[in-house]
Amino acid sequence: MNKKCIICGFNEFDVLLNYQFEKVVSSDNKILNKNFKLLKCKKCQHVQKQLDKSLSITIDKIYTHYEAYSLTNGNEEQRKDGNNISVNRSSLILKNIKKNIKKNGKLLDIGTGTGVFLQEFSRQYNWELYGCDVHNNIKSEIQELANFKKLFIANHDIIPSQQFNIISTIHVLEHIFDLDLFLNDIKNKLTKDGFLLLQVPNISENIFDIFIIDHVSHFYYETLHYLLKQYFPYVYFPKLQIDREITAIASKSKINKIETLNVLESSINLKTRINNLLNYLSNDNDKVAIFGTSPPALFCASLLNFKFDCFIDESCLKFGNILYGKKIKSPQEINDDMKILFPYSKKALNNILKRYPSYKFICLENII
Ligand SMILES: [Zn+2]
Numbered sequence: 001m002n003k004k005c006i007i008c009g010f011n012e013f014d015v016l017l018n019y020q021f022e023k024v025v026s027s028d029n030k031i032l033n034k035n036f037k038l039l040k041c042k043k044c045q046h047v048q049k050q051l052d053k054s055l056s057i058t059i060d061k062i063y064t065h066y067e068a069y070s071l072t073n074g075n076e077e078q079r080k081d082g083n084n085i086s087v088n089r090s091s092l093i094l095k096n097i098k099k100n101i102k103k104n105g106k107l108l109d110i111g112t113g114t115g116v117f118l119q120e121f122s123r124q125y126n127w128e129l130y131g132c133d134v135h136n137n138i139k140s141e142i143q144e145l146a147n148f149k150k151l152f153i154a155n156h157d158i159i160p161s162q163q164f165n166i167i168s169t170i171h172v173l174e175h176i177f178d179l180d181l182f183l184n185d186i187k188n189k190l191t192k193d194g195f196l197l198l199q200v201p202n203i204s205e206n207i208f209d210i211f212i213i214d215h216v217s218h219f220y221y222e223t224l225h226y227l228l229k230q231y232f233p234y235v236y237f238p239k240l241q242i243d244r245e246i247t248a249i250a251s252k253s254k255i256n257k258i259e260t261l262n263v264l265e266s267s268i269n270l271k272t273r274i275n276n277l278l279n280y281l282s283n284d285n286d287k288v289a290i291f292g293t294s295p296p297a298l299f300c301a302s303l304l305n306f307k308f309d310c311f312i313d314e315s316c317l318k319f320g321n322i323l324y325g326k327k328i329k330s331p332q333e334i335n336d337d338m339k340i341l342f343p344y345s346k347k348a349l350n351n352i353l354k355r356y357p358s359y360k361f362i363c364l365e366n367i368i
Helices: 053-064 089-096 116-124 179-189 207-211 221-229 270-282 295-303 346-355
Strands: 013-019 023-025 031-033 036-041 047-049 078-080 086-088 106-110 128-133 148-153 164-170 190-201 234-236 245-251 288-291 310-312 326-329 339-342 360-363
Touching: 013 270, 023 207, 023 295, 031 295, 086 089, 089 116, 089 164, 089 190, 106 116, 116 128, 116 164, 164 179, 179 190, 179 221, 190 221, 207 270, 207 295, 221 234, 221 245, 270 295, 288 295, 339 346, 346 360
Parallel strands: 106 128, 106 164, 128 148, 164 190, 288 310, 288 339, 310 326, 339 360
Antiparallel strands: 013 036, 023 031, 036 047, 078 086, 190 245, 234 245
16 A cells, blocks of 8 residues: 655545446556555645555556557557647657757657657657667567667666666656656666656546556646656646647756746546546446547446447547457448547547537536
């Protein structure tokens, strides 16, 4: 059990949720049976899972059999950019910070996985590329790149200090149990003028993140800022952000030419919103389709006991695949009188409605 907050070390918490439905998902999109407690630190407000032996065993099992992007054969999730064009998440992150990337340098990507971020970086910049992961699942085409130097295996290889101009951790921090060790280590490996590029889910825009059992931290702007400030004097949130996520940059020296967000949104009424969500999904719903195939969609499917019609996804890489016995259809295959559960933000729905104005979406964010 966390005796202490994983950010500030304080030992008193509010219990936001004592989850008893036993239905959760993993970040690699599998359904699991597990209960958990969600805590909020009374001092720094950080939202975190209660860490105990049984949760660490579950998480270890997930990592042993981890399959990133299995529905797209190791290719990255597609997101829509400002012009509604499908791009991969990495290219959107790089586009949002492009003024801050120099012509040459060394990049270390921690949590490399199949290597999707390194691949995108190599398309745009001629830097020396390094990866670091617990397993070697990196795609062969990345290892064959001329500027790809090495994949370090975590807890095994020694990574040199003060060498890297950028260290990227894309959807890694929310998995880390020992944040102090992790961030001190990164700080030590960055050059003086280098920066850490972080991408995490935003709990205030994506409440479903709570039910991803291997996400032990659930950040919003304030708590992420508070954490990073303990290690880096300069913390920035670029003005352009990806829906439902947070991009942050942290550095030892001041960074010029960076346009940042003015107001940092805070997480509100998390407890009420979680309860409203669970109530809604435990009632009988009409026959609906579920939009998306990522963990939020899978979580809804599981709580509905699979009493729904199909998944809908806009990624052509997924059309026709079967996920937990349900077909993944394209939006064009759906009658426009079918109700569609939409487990993402209102902002995301507004973009989708531009493409499918006559469809009957039920936006869960409006209900909760
Ligand atoms: Zn705390």
